[in-house]
Amino acid sequence: MSEPHDERAIDVALTEALHRLPHRPAPARLVRRVERVLAPAPPAPSPGWRWHWPRVLVPTLAAAAAVALATPVVVYQYNAATRAASATMITEAIGDHLRIVQAQRPLEIESGDGHRVRPWFEGRLEFSPVLPFAGDNDVPLRGGALAWFLDRKAAAFVYGLRLHTVTLFVFRPEGLPWPTAGWQRAGAREVYRAGERGYTVILWRAHGLGYALVSDADPREVVQLASRFGGA
């Protein structure tokens, strides 16, 4: 039988062995995702308006003059904040779309049957995603995958449009930096449309959920497609 000191030596050897476990640092894509989660929330523009109004209501000529001078600046800052906030969602949508396009295994469920794809998300999300378009011969549904949209989980429904990929992200809408201006009435609802780096992004809200449709197809085709998704 071994002496007690052998047991201690074995214990040390076991710890040393565990320290030889393969070192696999967090992938860069995960670090970027975490950085986005940790990033301070963009400033909300509305409270700033309310905060400044009492000051400009001082009933003096000097204050009135100050209002006249300050208002364009405040409006400019307000619009800049709005643009920055909406740009965050547009950039995120394109980035998420690219991650799906470039992934070696972009789909976690591969099926053209919406009745198979949508139930796959059950238990994987904190909400039940609505699949607004089940695909057809021109724009077949390829499948779905879990994704992240800014700080929250999202359902990604992936379609084909000839050689293009079209991704529809469905997510909880509350607390996101939605654009506060630039919405267009399209059919029964309002949509926000933006283009960046050759990609078209269309945002809308319906059924208590948020939607982002992304593709590098011709912008007119994407707009037409959005109408079939109920987003225009």
Place this chain on the structure above:
Amino acid sequence: MHEELAREALGHVDALYKLARYLTGRETDAEDLVQETYARAVAGAAGFTAGTNLKAWLFRILRNTFISMYRHRRASPEVSGVDITDAAATEEWLRDDMELDRLRKLVAEEIEAALMSLSEDARTVVLLDLEDLSEVEMAAVLECPVGTVKSRLARARAALRRRLRDYAK
């Protein structure tokens, strides 16, 4: 979350990812688990006590997130409890004079395979022990008394030694 705290939290991403990988067994699940951990940490930042161990706090969130989001999907019989098996049967080998040499010859992949063969609870306590957490901090992560941590760790390491026997021969 305060900027300085966020920066410090980001510095623990590798450690969290490591534990997440060994808990989920899948890279994609591990990444989701880590991101969800940070999202919950940001949401609950007010619950962090300044001056305490931030890494331990994040580990606790990760473990609870794993339990709530992933563990229920599994049907594995290994998911609960620490491996409490055949201690008497392997007692002889555990005291084998050759064990020391065998342990020293193990390669990383063998150790990893043996670790993955343990239950999730055993894996967790063994990995936390490598993170330089105190027993009090580990108890906070695992939400159990310090005495329980000690006994769990002892049983988990003994189980790991038994598993490693197969690789060391």
